[in-house]
Amino acid sequence: MRSIMGDYEETELRLGLPGAGGGGNEGETSRNSSGKRGFLETVDLNLNLNNSSDGNQVEDMKQKNPIPASTDSAKPPNKAQVVGWPPVRSFRKNVLSVQKNTTATDDNKSGGSSMAFVKVCVDGAPYLRKVDLKMYQSYQQLYDALSKMFSSFTIGNCGSQGLKDFMNESKLIDLLNGSDCVPTYEDKDGDWMLVGDVPWEMFVDSCKRIRIMKGSEAIGLAPRTVERCKNRG
């Protein structure tokens, strides 16, 4: 039966650590098995009951596995194993996979993994989330997505307006003087950096995890940021 996964499952609360890494799993399990489901592999706690309607790509990270209507096997094939789907010509597959493997050395990388999942933690929230940075092409898009993700929490100025204000430099100084929240990230070297300094692609390549700081810790960062804004201005 190809039933659509019910809303019930989408709102099911699960305990435990966020699911293991993002994309490369070729062994996504089917949605009929009782174990990990591809769709819910990450901690996908949707506090908005009408989640399915906003088409939020971040929430919809994992594909549901297709179930061939005609099969009566107990375990439907997972998506990576369905021969000929998606229908892409072999020639095209070969050309694009070769390009993925030979990473260009300049700043336009076509290679590497097609996904870059990182944990996002917001100070004060009871659990973390994961986002795929390759879904976005700019800081603004990332902030929009994070705002939606954490909108249900009372994180003060780190709600959707707060993060958007962070991009708006005229409000930035007010915000930081109020110093409620600052987005930071841990880079490849293990250093904690302020989000937004480097070009987007470079950020995607070097970001390992994101933390949205708030409260007193954030205050300490503010002066540097304000100075940077002045220099940018």
Added chain:
Amino acid sequence: MHSFHSMLNYFPEEVLEHIFDFLTSHRDRNAVSLVCKSWYAVERFSREKVFVGNCYAISPERLIARFPRVRSLTLKGKPHFADFNLVPNDWGGYVQPWIESIVRGRVNLEELRLKRMLVSDESLELLATFFPNFKSLVLVSCEGFTTDGLAAIASNCRFLRELDLQENEVEDRRGQWLSCFPDSCTSLVSLNFTCLKGEVNLASLERLVARCRNLRSLRVNNAVPLDALQRILAQAPQLVDLGTGSFVHDPDTESYNKLETSMQKCTSITSLSGFLDVSARCLPAVYPICGQLTSLNLSYAPGIYSDELVKLICYCNRLERLLVLDTIGDKGLGVVASSCKELQELRVFLSDVYGIGNTAVTEEGLVAISAGCPKLNSILYFCQQMTNEALIMVAKNCPNFIRFRLCTLNPTVPDAITMQPLDEGFGAIVKSCKDLKRLSISGLLTDQVFLYIGRYAKQLEMLSIAFAGDSDKGMLSVLNGCKKLKKLEIRDCPFGNVALLADMGKYETMRSLWMSSCEVTFGACKTLAQKMPRLNVEIINENDQIEASVDDKQKVEKMYLYRTLVGPRKDAPGFVWTL
């Protein structure tokens, strides 16, 4: 009526022939040949271009017997689903017997176009040896040959005008095939070797371009670097169609500046493609010609992100045909919608070809395009999700679709907002687009969508279905309603024997039917084959050898049936069983 008919008979044959000369479409000529015997006779002696949609539907001998003056032959081999690894490589579609017959028949072949066929070096050598007037070779999605075969063509076809290789699997023998064009060859109009992986002698290429003053279309491969491209463009500013080679270079160099200058002088280029290896920083060299372009293919450049794509495309105001990857995103498609008002054809391909991740393209991009591009008539769209609302809007904005192919990453994904099947959306498309000839559907779909297709898609010729439908009713609706259906390909659908056997005569009006992973059984296929001698019913069974006694109730994994005038083929491999 009677007097009109006899009046026409007063015309000598030459006059009739002259009138028929104006009929270029093979369908028109086919129609004309059915009028009466004398028209049939005049037509067959005057037909120079013959199109064979399925190489196993007719034999080369019979074709030559009917059309002795044939000069241009188009042949198609494997079924379409072979593109997606559903058909084993050695299933068939050999061109060799055709070429041998044509040689024996003393035909003056000048043009050969092949799609999804197996071509050997020997075949190419035969062509090169026996057809001194050979002018045009077009190979699409073929395989089995090497650069040695190309060398034979280059060496011997003194009047070659066109060598067009599209998406073929060619083995590189490092034999410098391109250098085999003799110095006396100046006739080339079109040369496309994008799909070749090996190097060519750059000096030979530049000399070839320099002496072929009629060269209009040149598509090189990855091994041709940017500075060589610059030298070529300097020699050939008359080009109309350009496929770049490697488009990676340090922009702060003299080579790159020279390229910009040469590119600017190419005021005739209207079609641009290639970019299999490209750095975004080099794209600005192309900006000066963007305003001229009617066709742009960036679908092999996954490293170009949306912002850079958009910077290029917003200059392309005359664009009629655009091929891109889903890296363009919905926002990028919005820019296309506002910049490319002449757009007729759009293809958005997957950058993540295994479909494991996500894609940045959703129904929003499609709606934006439909709203901004009123001339849109052909679309191939890979996307993350779709909604009925979006499809209904698209149907309303663009009633002129001739080809509509939608592919959702998850083949059974429902409407992203309502979670309903996508029946209503596709129903709106077929209802609105009265000239629709080709349709591919995907997403969660029930029998209802097929009811709509059968009811409204009256001009439909090709339909591709996967993971859709609930019962035989679905397939029956299509077979009953789509009177002009030529090709039907179905995979992983719950269609079975009742649908297959309901109207067996229908298949003689069609070119072919493909069904895989459906509910059809051996018994039903045997029945069909017995009752319809002018159909070849092939069972493709890769795993086991064909057993003599197969249980009739066993389901068939892959079935391919097609009409034919020449009975079961003799070159079928062991795993193909013609019933």
